[in-house]
Amino acid sequence: MDSERKAILGVDLPVVAAPMAGGPTTTRLVAAAGACGAFAFLAAGYKPPEAVADEIAAARAADGSFGVNVFVPAPVPVSEAEFRRYAARIADEGTRYGLDLAAAARIEDDDHWADKIDLLVRDPVPVVSFTFGLPSAAVVRDLRRAGSRVLVTVTDPTEAGLAAELGVDGLVAQSAYAGGHFGTFTPAAPPPARPLAELVGLVRGRTGLPVLAAGGVGGGDDVRTALAAGATAVMVGTLLLCADESGTSSTHREALADPRRDRTVVTRAFTGRPARGLRNDFIDRYEGDAPLGYPALHHLTRPLRKAAAEAGDADRVHLWAGTGYRAARAAPAAEIIDELTRAL
Structure with missing residues (x-):
């Protein structure tokens, strides 16, 4: 080799x-x-x-x-209706950072x-x-x-x-x-x-x-x-x-x-595409509601994830890990x- x-x-x-x-x-x-x-x-x-x-x-x-x-x-297309439903579902997570996630535009870029x-x-x-x-x-x-x-x-x-x-x-x-x-x-x-x-x-x-x-x-x-x-x-x-x-x-x-982070899981809650990361509260709360929809969900949650990372809030940010x-x-x-x- x-x-x-x-x-x-x-x-x-x-x-x-x-x-x-x-x-x-x-x-x-x-x-x-x-x-x-x-x-x-x-x-x-x-x-x-x-x-x-x-x-x-x-x-x-x-x-x-x-x-x-x-x-x-x-x-991975997501309909406007499904996107709006999920944006409203997670909207409370952005409030603490001054983000209006419910009003976010659906972005599908390349x-x-x-x-x-x-x-x-x-x-x-x-x-x-x-x-x-x-x-x-x-x-x-x-x-x-x-x-x-x-x-x-x-x-x-x-x-x-x-x-x-x-x-x-x-x-x-x-x-x-x-x-x-x-x-x-x-x-x-x-x-x-x-x-x-x-x-x-x-x-x-x-x-x-x-x-x-x-x-x-x-x-x-x-x-x-x-x-x-x-x-x-x-x-x-x-x-x-x-x-x-x-x-x-x-x-x-x-x-x-952190020893309390005791497992990785596969989630689409952050980006609308399967990814493996450390289990956290955001995944626990929203995985069951998250549609497939990449890159639209990635763009939706990106401001939240950026704000959470800067604030030391590990439960509202993707913690990718194998x-x-x-x-x-x-x-x-x-x-x-x-x-x-x-x-x-």
């Missing part, structure tokens, strides 16, 4: 710093991972293309191996998709990865012609087969134990949860393509198991949430270390990555 990893990622170390949109992934974190020989992804999600361009420039200046992760526009693809074709990076669905064959072709290797996130063998038909260079096999949003193509009916090693074997067997393993990694043993199952490298996100160089909010960091969250700790990223690879 060493030569395969070198060809796809340009590194020898079999650890990849996952793209964590919304703040945790910073250019400092990408630089720190690159400095110790790991690969790292910038997270283009929720950013305008100008900000992505600035981060690419900063990553280049740091001289590490890096890529860019992009959200594929894969809307996260600057075309502009980001144009940027990456004009100013190519070594690797571009996609999540939430399949880019078009033309996008894959244009990026590869520009010199980028292209990866797609998949959550089961069927998705892997569809991605392989596009001529991509590799796949990210994301298990249901990963923190944050599921990359599934079918958010209304996500694939069954499988152990990461099993998923890697199935995806690799279906396509023969290089596979980055992601989801539920809690330490070096999990890295070794995924590599033994055929992974080219192992992607870690949750374990880097508390790294010194990450942009994770203090509210989120404290929740990860099942290995107990191993997350405050330390330099290089130290965390070294622990994961020391016994390989």
